[in-house]
Amino acid sequence: MKKIGFIGAGNMAEALIKGLLSSGLTTCDSIIASDVIPERLDLVHSRYGVKISKRNTEVVEFSDFIVIAVKPDTVEHVLRETREFITQEKIIISIAAGIRMSQIISYLGKEGKIVRVMPNTPALVLAGASVLYPSPSVTQEEIEEVKRIFEAVGITYITQNEGLLNGVTGLSGSGPAFAAIFIEALADGGVKVGLPRDMALRLAAQTVYGTAKMVLDGLHPAELKDRVASPGGTTIEGIKELESRGLRGGVISAVEAAARRSKELAKEGK
Numbered sequence: 699m700k701k702i703g704f705i706g707a708g709n710m711a712e713a714l715i716k717g718l719l720s721s722g723l724t725t726c727d728s729i730i731a732s733d734v735i736p737e738r739l740d741l742v743h744s745r746y747g748v749k750i751s752k753r754n755t756e757v758v759e760f761s762d763f764i765v766i767a768v769k770p771d772t773v774e775h776v777l778r779e780t781r782e783f784i785t786q787e788k789i790i791i792s793i794a795a796g797i798r799m800s801q802i803i804s805y806l807g808k809e810g811k812i813v814r815v816m817p818n819t820p821a822l823v824l825a826g827a828s829v830l831y832p833s834p835s836v837t838q839e840e841i842e843e844v845k846r847i848f849e850a851v852g853i854t855y856i857t858q859n860e861g862l863l864n865g866v867t868g869l870s871g872s873g874p875a876f877a878a879i880f881i882e883a884l885a886d887g888g889v890k891v892g893l894p895r896d897m898a899l900r901l902a903a904q905t906v907y908g909t910a911k912m913v914l915d916g917l918h919p920a921e922l923k924d925r926v927a928s929p930g931g932t933t934i935e936g937i938k939e940l941e942s943r944g945l946r947g948g949v950i951s952a953v954e955a956a957a958r959r960s961k962e963l964a965k966e967g968k
Contacts, residue, residue, distance in 0.1 A: 700728070702847070703761030705754050705776055706768035707733035707742050710793060713821040714765065715746050717850030720824070732757045758783040763844065766792045773797050777805035784810060789840055791847075793817055795867060796963040799833060799860055811836045813844050816866045817851070819874050826852030827870040831860050864964070868957030876952055881906050 702724065704711040711731060718724050726747040732754050733739050739750040751757055758764055758780045768776055773794045777784075784790065789811045792802055802812050813836060817828040828848040832841050841856060848854040857863070881902045888898030913919055927933040940946075 700762035700843070701760055702729050702763045702765065703757035704729070704731040704765045704767050705757055705780070706766070706772075707731040707735075707738040707750075708767060709819075709822055710817060711765065711767040712742055712745075713824070713826070713851050714767075714847065715742060715748060717821070717824050718847065719746055721850040723846060723850050730757050730760045754780050755783050758788070761788065763789050763791055763847070765847075766790060766794060768794065770794045770797050773802070774805045777802065778807075781806045781808070786810065789813060789836065789844065791815055791844060795871065796960060798964050799831070803833075809833075809835065811840065813841070814860065814863060815844075815848060816863050816871055817848060818870045821848075821851040824851050828852060828854045829863060829866045829870075830854065830856045831858070831863055832856070864957045864960040865953075867960035868953045868955070871960075872953070872956040876949065877906065 702718065704715065715729060715731070718729065719726060727749065729746075730749040730751060731739065731742050732751045736752075739752070742748055743750045749760070751760075754776055764780075764784070766773055766776060773792065777790075784806060790802065790806075791813045793815050795816065797814075799812060799814055802814075803809060810833070812833040814831045815828055818826050820826045821828070826848070828851075830841065830844060830848065832844070836844075845854050845856060857866075881899075884902035884905070885895070885899040888901060889895055893901070909922065912922055923937070927937060
């Protein structure tokens with residue numbers, strides 16, 4: 699693996715560093731990070747032994763892959779500051795939500811090898827979901843290298859349609875919040891029927907975790923549901939309540955609303 703730099707050493711950057719090192723994909727002397735907060739630099743250096751710098755330009759000069767891991771409103775400043783050091787061989791990886799490829803090119807003032815990535819917060823526990831959108835100049839080999847970076851923290855897909863990233867934002871980007879609400883509600887249901895709060899929460903979380911693992915292992919959700927829902931039993935009674943209260947439609951609408959807002963934010967950022 700080539701040298702990887704992180705401009706921004708926040709939670710997502712740390713997750714990627716942790717995943718890269720724990721997977722054996724690279725070594726700490728091939729990673730560098732910069733940040734405006736000295737404490738974050740000290741933390742990633744002490745935990746992972748990676749190189750650190752207070753200068754974004756040093757990160758760019760050192761790296762073959764440069765991960766832009768700052769907040770969306772800082773991306774323009776970072777790219778304008780470093781663009782004279784970004785050669786045609788270097789690959790820019792932007793994980794800033796809503797910052798479109800055309801904006802990145804505008805901030806750089808030139809075409810380049812750019813990959814937009816929409817990751818999500820479960821990457822922090824190496825269980826993330828990411829989707830990549832590469833610019834035309836990125837080779838297939840380079841796309842696969844970027845894919846391996848994000849596979850170190852979860853599953854990864856590639857799309858050639860930038861517009862799909864709005865849907866990805868609505869589903870897997872916002873989805874952890876939707877899933878957390880469901881887990882909390884499930885736990886509240888347990889408390890309502892008499893379970894201790896700590897037991898109810900852990901049972902709810904483990905139930906969702908185990909169910910997700912079964913689906914990822916290849917079992918279709920409908921088949922899983924049918925296996926649990928015995929005729930005239932407790933589960934089908936509960937499913938009837940969920941359907942009557944519009945859970946399925948509500949979740950679909952939540953994803954649609956989040957995707958729509960992602961598209962709006964991208965337009966606002968013109």
